[in-house]
Amino acid sequence: MHRAVIDHRSQKFARLGSEVLENLRPIFQTAGPVVIYPSSGTGAWEASIVNTLSPGDRVLMFETGHFSQLWRQLTERFGIVVDYVPGNWRRGADAAELASRLSSDTRHTYKAVMVVHNETSTGVTTSIADLRRAMNESKHPALLLVDTISSLGSIDYRHDEWGVDVTVAGSQKGLMLPPGLSFNAISEKALAANKTAGLPRSYWDWQEMLGPNRSGFFPFTPATTLLYGLREALAMLQEEGLANVFRRHHRHAEATRTAVRTWGLEIVCEEPSEYSSVVTAVFVPQGQDADRLRSIILENFDMSLGAGLSKLAGKVFRIGHLGSFNDLMLAGTLSGVEMGLRLAGVPHQPGGVTAALQSLAPGGR
Ligand SMILES: Cc1ncc(COP(=O)(O)O)c(C=O)c1O
Numbered sequence: 402m403h404r405a406v407i408d409h410r411s412q413k414f415a416r417l418g419s420e421v422l423e424n425l426r427p428i429f430q431t432a433g434p435v436v437i438y439p440s441s442g443t444g445a446w447e448a449s450i451v452n453t454l455s456p457g458d459r460v461l462m463f464e465t466g467h468f469s470q471l472w473r474q475l476t477e478r479f480g481i482v483v484d485y486v487p488g489n490w491r492r493g494a495d496a497a498e499l500a501s502r503l504s505s506d507t508r509h510t511y512k513a514v515m516v517v518h519n520e521t522s523t524g525v526t527t528s529i530a531d532l533r534r535a536m537n538e539s540k541h542p543a544l545l546l547v548d549t550i551s552s553l554g555s556i557d558y559r560h561d562e563w564g565v566d567v568t569v570a571g572s573q574k575g576l577m578l579p580p581g582l583s584f585n586a587i588s589e590k591a592l593a594a595n596k597t598a599g600l601p602r603s604y605w606d607w608q609e610m611l612g613p614n615r616s617g618f619f620p621f622t623p624a625t626t627l628l629y630g631l632r633e634a635l636a637m638l639q640e641e642g643l644a645n646v647f648r649r650h651h652r653h654a655e656a657t658r659t660a661v662r663t664w665g666l667e668i669v670c671e672e673p674s675e676y677s678s679v680v681t682a683v684f685v686p687q688g689q690d691a692d693r694l695r696s697i698i699l700e701n702f703d704m705s706l707g708a709g710l711s712k713l714a715g716k717v718f719r720i721g722h723l724g725s726f727n728d729l730m731l732a733g734t735l736s737g738v739e740m741g742l743r744l745a746g747v748p749h750q751p752g753g754v755t756a757a758l759q760s761l762a763p764g765g766r
Pocket residue numbers: 441442443444468517519520521522548549550551571580
């Protein structure tokens with residue numbers, strides 16, 4: 402990324418633009434268009450809404466955690482009516498609940514179903530395939546909008562096969578880049594909805610993007626250095642093979658959970674089939690302060706664990722295991738947590754790291 406910025410109206414730039422726009426598609430597992438914004442993920446959230454909905458539209462959204470709450474807030478600010486299905490922040494969106502809500506919506510008032518694929522605040526992953534099945538069975542025409550900001554390029558995700566209409570993503574997690582790029586993968590149905598969507602939009606307008614994108618250009622100054630990084634990130638994912646990338650994340654998540662269970666601590670995610678492969682959120686025992694533990698680990702080992710967000714603040718710490726990450730990095734991470742638990746005097750059983758190493762390298766193979 403530390404290279405000179407080139408003229409973004411030049412043919413050299415067009416080659417870079419075309420290459421990244423094309424090579425992004427397999428990461429979303431789509432044959433359709435993906436647009437790139439120079440923004441954080443929140444911008445791509447906004448883009449998904451202003452491009453598909455009209456003021457007063459009704460949408461159905463699931464409470465999975467902190468990020469579902471923020472997406473809801475943003476949506477409501479645009480005059481969209483959000484029916485928010487309550488959740489306990491320990492489970493993903495429930496396909497049976499979706500089926501029941503959609504089948505009672507006989508007049509098809511819901512314009513979209515919105516869900517966070519991997520809830521970064523809780524370490525819970527929702528099965529999008531199950532939600533799609535529920536939508537198909539109820540023959541409901543709502544659009545399906547999915548936030549994959551912390552799952553894309555780390556957990557299996559299939560935009561086309563699962564009939565997702567808009568996939569929202571960001572650069573700073575599975576794509577291993579600094580923050581600053583965000584994405585919308587767009588289905589044909591979403592493009593059709595875009596033609597009649599009545600919300601005002603300018604900067605986020607897909608049509609403004611899609612025209613210049615056809616020849617590798619952008620309608621405004623692109624984040625050229627981040628696109629250099631994106632080109633390399635896509636090459637790295639392709640080299641390793643997406644299936645291997647997903648397997649690596651799954652393995653690291655398993656080893657992390659083995660450590661957590663050995664310590665005798667509780668994983669936030671209640672349902673094993675919904676365990677996240679990219680982040681594990683862990684409760685500290687009652688009466689302990691997760692933020693004190695985090696600051697002791699930061700001070701002693703220069704390792705920053707994720708904080709508990711909103712209603713989980715102080716109760717939870719989060720171990721990230723995503724992106725450019727290997728066995729040795731995980732071993733170091735878990736060692737830092739175990740030493741931190743000792744230094745902070747948080748009651749736990751020793752041996753989590755040993756159990757995780759055993760899970761990573763079982764021996765006798
Ligand atoms: C699942 C999820 N959605 C949305 C966001 C918001 O993205 P950003 O902070 O890049 O605007 C985040 C950020 O971590 C996230 O994890």
